[in-house]
Amino acid sequence: MPESVPNIQASGDTVEPDGRPRWSWKGSLLVFVAAMAALVPTAGDFGVTWDEPAYRYSQVVSAQWWRQWAEVRSWDDVKAQLDPDALLYYWPYARFGINFHPPLAGQASLAARGVFGYWMKDFPSRRMGSILEFAAAIAIGCHFLARRYGPATGLAMAGAFLLMPRVYGQAHLLDTDIPGMFLWAATALAFWNGLREPGGRGWRVLVGVLLGLAFLEKMAAVGVLLPLMAWLVATRLPLAFTRRAGRAAWIDAAATLVPMLLPLGLAFVEIQLLQRRLPPPSQADLYFQMGTRPEAALPGAILAVPAVVWGLRRLLARWRPASRIWGVDRPGLETFAAILAFAPLVGWLGNPAWWRETMIRMTHYYTLSNDRQGALPDILILYAGQAYKYSLPWHNGWVLLAITVPPMILLAALVGVAWGMHRVRTDRLPLYFLVHMATLPAVRMLHTPAHDGVRLLMPSFFFLACFAGWGAVWIGAAVARRVRWGEALTIAAVLAPALVALVRIHPYELSYYNAFVGGSPGAWRRGYELTYWYDAFTPGVIADMNRLLPPDAEVDHLNPWTESSMHVFHDQQALGHLRADIRLGRRGADRFPHVVLLTQDSKATPFTRLLFAMKPWYASEPSQLDGLRVATVAEPTAVARAWALNLLADGPATTRADEPRAPAWIRDSLPILKRFWGEGLQLAPPLTINxxxxxxxxxxxxxxxxxxxxxxxxxxxxxxxxxxxxxxxxxxxxxxxxxxxxxxxxxxxxxxxxxxxxxxxxxxxxxxxxxxxxxxxxxxxxxxxxxxxxxxxxxxxxx
Structure with missing residues (x-):
C-alpha cells in the first residue's frame, strides 16, 4: 500500500493548542543528563571484560599517531605519517589479529579518555564513550516518541530502556555493541524523518552518513540496512508504478542511481578478484614482508564517485527547479541515493589505514567479516544445556529476549505491539519499529554468530523499549479512566520492578535473567550461561586476590578455551590494580599454579568442570546472584586433585552424526530451512566418561x-x-x-x-x-x- 504524508493526528503527533509540540529538546537534554547521572557513578564497578584489553591496545597505539601530528614540521613528516605501513601499524583495526573491528567505537572511547581521563581511572574513562552513546540513545528515543505521542510515552520508553539490566550493564563496558546500537537507532529515526518530514533532505543525508559510521563501527551494525531496504521496497517502490510517478521518476532514478551503482559495482568486483589473490585472513601479512604486494586495479577514490554524482544531481535540481525530472522531491529515491553517496565515502575516509592500499585492505576486512566462521576461531556457546559452535537453534534470539528483559517491561512491550498493529492503517510507525525490533532475532534464526548472551541483540532492546512506552501509556490511559493518576501509576508499575531488579543485581547485570526462567539461579540450572565476559572479576574480587594470594603466586587458567583472556589480568597488573609480584601464567611443569576460574559455562573443559566441583580456595558468591559462584580461585592442591581426577575419569573424544530430521523435500529444495528441524547446527562433541x-x-x-x-x-x-x-x-x-x-x-x-x-x-x-x-x-x-x-x-x- 503506497504511503501518503500523514496529518498530525494520523501520525500520532501531539501538539499544544497553539500548534507547538508539547516536547522540546530541553526536555530531551534533561533526560540525557538524568541518564548520565544514573550511569557515570557506576562506570568503575564492573570487572575488566574479555575484549577490553584488545580495544584499549588499539586505542593506545592509535593515540601515538594522533600525538605525532603535533611534531610535524615538514612535508616529509606528513608523508611519513601517511606512509602505508605507518598507517597500518598505528591503526590496528579491521584486520585479523588483536582487533578485527573498524576504529569508530575505539576512537570514541579514546576521545572519552582524553576528556575524562584527568579525574577517572583508565578503563572507566574509556568506558565513558559507551555511556555517552547509551545516554544519547535514550534521549533521542525519548525525544522522537515524546514529540509524536506525548511526554508520557517518551519518558516511559526512556525509563524502560535505562532500566533493562542487560543493556545497563553493557553500556558500562568498552565495547562495540552499545555504539552499534546507538548508530542503528539513530539511523532508523533519521530514515523515518527523511521519508515523512517536509524538507527532510538533511535527514536523508544523515542516513547515508550514519550508515558509513555504522560500517566504521562493526559489520553487524550495517545490518540496519535490512529493515531500511525492506521498508523502502514495501512502501516506496510501489509508487514507482503509479501514474503519479510517471516517466520522469524513472528517468531521475536511472540518471541518479546508475552512475552511483556503477563505480560501487566495479569496486565490489575488484574486491572479489583480490580475494582470490590474497591468503586467508589468518595467514595474511598486510605488510607483505614475505611476499609480493598485489596491485589493485582501482584506487580508493572510486568510493567517492557516488558523492560527486549526488552533488551534480543537487546542482541540476537548483538549476531546473521547475523540471518534472530534476525539480521534484522524491524522498524514497533520494534516501537510497544518499546511502549510496555518503556511506562508502564515510566508511573509506573514517579509517586512516584504508587511505592507502584501499582495495587490498578492504578486501581483507570483507573476507574476515564475510567468512567469519572460517577466518576466526570457533566460539562455543551454551544454550538450554547444550554447547554449540558459532550458531544456535533458530529460536535463540526470541527466547533470549524473552528471558533477559524485566517481565513488566516485556509485557508492556507486548501490549505495545498489539496497540501498534491495531492502528497500523492510520499510524505506520509502530509497524516500522516492529520490523527493526524483529530483524536481529529473525537473522539469528539463520546460520549467524550467536555468542555472548544478548549483547549482539542490543538494537532490538531499543525498539522493545519503545513498544514498552506505547504499551504502558495505552494501559495507563485505560486505568486513568477509573483511577486518578492512573497513567503515572501504570508507568511506575512497569518501571519500578525493573529498577528494583537493577539495583539488586548490580554490578552483575550481564548475568540477569527474569522471573520467567526462575531468575539467574533458574536459568543456570536450565543450562543458560551464568557469566561470560569476566565482568564478574570486579574491583572487589581483584582486591581480594591482592590480599589473599601468597607472595610471588603463579596464576593461570589452565584452559585452552580461555588463554587469550589472560590479557584481562595483564592489563590489570600493568595499571597497578593487580599486585606486581603475582606471576601471570604457569612458569614451569615443576609446580601447579593457582587457577582463576570464571563460571563461563560454554568454555568449561573436563578439567575445569572437576575443578569447579572442588572446594574453592576463594569464591565470589555474590548475594546479588543468590549466592551463585561466578568467580573462583583454586589453590594448587585442588588443582592437582582435579588434574588427577580428569586423567582418571574423562572419557575418550567421540563424534556426533548430524542425523537428517527435515523432510526430504526441504533438504532438496530449501536446505536453508533445515535449521528449523535442528539440522546443520554444530554441536559440541558428546561428553563421556572413562x-x-x-x-x-x-x-x-x-x-x-x-x-x-x-x-x-x-x-x-x-x-x-x-x-x-x-x-x-x-x-x-x-x-x-x-x-x-x-x-x-x-x-x-x-x-x-x-x-x-x-x-x-x-x-x-x-x-x-x-x-x-x-x-x-x-x-x-x-x-x-x-x-x-x-x-x-x-x-x-x-x-
Missing part, C-alpha cells in the same frame, strides 16, 4: 586404590600389572602410540604431587555418580546438586 575406570572403581575399589598408590610411589610400577593397567587406562594407546598429551599430563602429576592420584581415586570410589554428573554436563555443576564438593572429606587449602 567407563573402564568407573567399572573398576565399582567392582574392585581396593584394587584400584592399591594400583594408584603403587603408580604414585613409582615402586616397580612397570612390573605391577594393576599399575600398568591403570596407566594404560589414563594414557590410552592410539595408533600404536601412547597419547603424548595425556602422557605428559600424567608425568607432571607424578612429579609435582603424586599423592593427588590417590586422592582422586578416593573421590571416584566414594562419589562415582557425582563425578559422572559433573563430567557429563556441558556447563559447570553446582556442588550442592551432587551432594557437596567432591573433595569435601579431604584437607583443603582455603585462606
Amino acid at each position: 567407563r573402564a575406570v568407573f567399572d573398576w572403581a565399582r567392582t574392585d575399589p581396593e584394587g584400584l586404590k592399591a594400583a594408584a598408590r603403587r603408580l604414585a610411589a613409582r615402586e616397580s610400577a612397570e612390573a605391577e600389572p594393576a599399575a600398568v593397567r591403570l596407566r594404560g587406562l589414563m594414557v590410552p594407546v592410539v595408533d600404536g602410540r601412547a597419547d603424548a598429551v595425556r602422557q605428559n599430563l600424567l608425568e607432571q602429576l607424578l612429579k609435582v604431587r603424586p599423592e593427588a592420584l590417590d586422592e582422586a581415586v578416593s573421590i571416584l570410589v566414594d562419589r562415582p555418580d557425582a563425578v559422572a554428573s559433573v563430567l557429563t554436563r556441558y556447563g559447570y555443576t553446582d556442588p550442592a546438586a551432587v551432594g557437596g564438593f567432591l573433595d569435601r572429606d579431604l584437607p583443603d587449602g582455603r585462606p
Whole structure:
C-alpha cells in the first residue's frame, strides 16, 4: 500500500493548542543528563571484560599517531605519517589479529579518555564513550516518541530502556555493541524523518552518513540496512508504478542511481578478484614482508564517485527547479541515493589505514567479516544445556529476549505491539519499529554468530523499549479512566520492578535473567550461561586476590578455551590494580599454579568442570546472584586433585552424526530451512566418561586404590600389572602410540604431587555418580546438586 504524508493526528503527533509540540529538546537534554547521572557513578564497578584489553591496545597505539601530528614540521613528516605501513601499524583495526573491528567505537572511547581521563581511572574513562552513546540513545528515543505521542510515552520508553539490566550493564563496558546500537537507532529515526518530514533532505543525508559510521563501527551494525531496504521496497517502490510517478521518476532514478551503482559495482568486483589473490585472513601479512604486494586495479577514490554524482544531481535540481525530472522531491529515491553517496565515502575516509592500499585492505576486512566462521576461531556457546559452535537453534534470539528483559517491561512491550498493529492503517510507525525490533532475532534464526548472551541483540532492546512506552501509556490511559493518576501509576508499575531488579543485581547485570526462567539461579540450572565476559572479576574480587594470594603466586587458567583472556589480568597488573609480584601464567611443569576460574559455562573443559566441583580456595558468591559462584580461585592442591581426577575419569573424544530430521523435500529444495528441524547446527562433541575406570572403581575399589598408590610411589610400577593397567587406562594407546598429551599430563602429576592420584581415586570410589554428573554436563555443576564438593572429606587449602 503506497504511503501518503500523514496529518498530525494520523501520525500520532501531539501538539499544544497553539500548534507547538508539547516536547522540546530541553526536555530531551534533561533526560540525557538524568541518564548520565544514573550511569557515570557506576562506570568503575564492573570487572575488566574479555575484549577490553584488545580495544584499549588499539586505542593506545592509535593515540601515538594522533600525538605525532603535533611534531610535524615538514612535508616529509606528513608523508611519513601517511606512509602505508605507518598507517597500518598505528591503526590496528579491521584486520585479523588483536582487533578485527573498524576504529569508530575505539576512537570514541579514546576521545572519552582524553576528556575524562584527568579525574577517572583508565578503563572507566574509556568506558565513558559507551555511556555517552547509551545516554544519547535514550534521549533521542525519548525525544522522537515524546514529540509524536506525548511526554508520557517518551519518558516511559526512556525509563524502560535505562532500566533493562542487560543493556545497563553493557553500556558500562568498552565495547562495540552499545555504539552499534546507538548508530542503528539513530539511523532508523533519521530514515523515518527523511521519508515523512517536509524538507527532510538533511535527514536523508544523515542516513547515508550514519550508515558509513555504522560500517566504521562493526559489520553487524550495517545490518540496519535490512529493515531500511525492506521498508523502502514495501512502501516506496510501489509508487514507482503509479501514474503519479510517471516517466520522469524513472528517468531521475536511472540518471541518479546508475552512475552511483556503477563505480560501487566495479569496486565490489575488484574486491572479489583480490580475494582470490590474497591468503586467508589468518595467514595474511598486510605488510607483505614475505611476499609480493598485489596491485589493485582501482584506487580508493572510486568510493567517492557516488558523492560527486549526488552533488551534480543537487546542482541540476537548483538549476531546473521547475523540471518534472530534476525539480521534484522524491524522498524514497533520494534516501537510497544518499546511502549510496555518503556511506562508502564515510566508511573509506573514517579509517586512516584504508587511505592507502584501499582495495587490498578492504578486501581483507570483507573476507574476515564475510567468512567469519572460517577466518576466526570457533566460539562455543551454551544454550538450554547444550554447547554449540558459532550458531544456535533458530529460536535463540526470541527466547533470549524473552528471558533477559524485566517481565513488566516485556509485557508492556507486548501490549505495545498489539496497540501498534491495531492502528497500523492510520499510524505506520509502530509497524516500522516492529520490523527493526524483529530483524536481529529473525537473522539469528539463520546460520549467524550467536555468542555472548544478548549483547549482539542490543538494537532490538531499543525498539522493545519503545513498544514498552506505547504499551504502558495505552494501559495507563485505560486505568486513568477509573483511577486518578492512573497513567503515572501504570508507568511506575512497569518501571519500578525493573529498577528494583537493577539495583539488586548490580554490578552483575550481564548475568540477569527474569522471573520467567526462575531468575539467574533458574536459568543456570536450565543450562543458560551464568557469566561470560569476566565482568564478574570486579574491583572487589581483584582486591581480594591482592590480599589473599601468597607472595610471588603463579596464576593461570589452565584452559585452552580461555588463554587469550589472560590479557584481562595483564592489563590489570600493568595499571597497578593487580599486585606486581603475582606471576601471570604457569612458569614451569615443576609446580601447579593457582587457577582463576570464571563460571563461563560454554568454555568449561573436563578439567575445569572437576575443578569447579572442588572446594574453592576463594569464591565470589555474590548475594546479588543468590549466592551463585561466578568467580573462583583454586589453590594448587585442588588443582592437582582435579588434574588427577580428569586423567582418571574423562572419557575418550567421540563424534556426533548430524542425523537428517527435515523432510526430504526441504533438504532438496530449501536446505536453508533445515535449521528449523535442528539440522546443520554444530554441536559440541558428546561428553563421556572413562567407563573402564568407573567399572573398576565399582567392582574392585581396593584394587584400584592399591594400583594408584603403587603408580604414585613409582615402586616397580612397570612390573605391577594393576599399575600398568591403570596407566594404560589414563594414557590410552592410539595408533600404536601412547597419547603424548595425556602422557605428559600424567608425568607432571607424578612429579609435582603424586599423592593427588590417590586422592582422586578416593573421590571416584566414594562419589562415582557425582563425578559422572559433573563430567557429563556441558556447563559447570553446582556442588550442592551432587551432594557437596567432591573433595569435601579431604584437607583443603582455603585462606
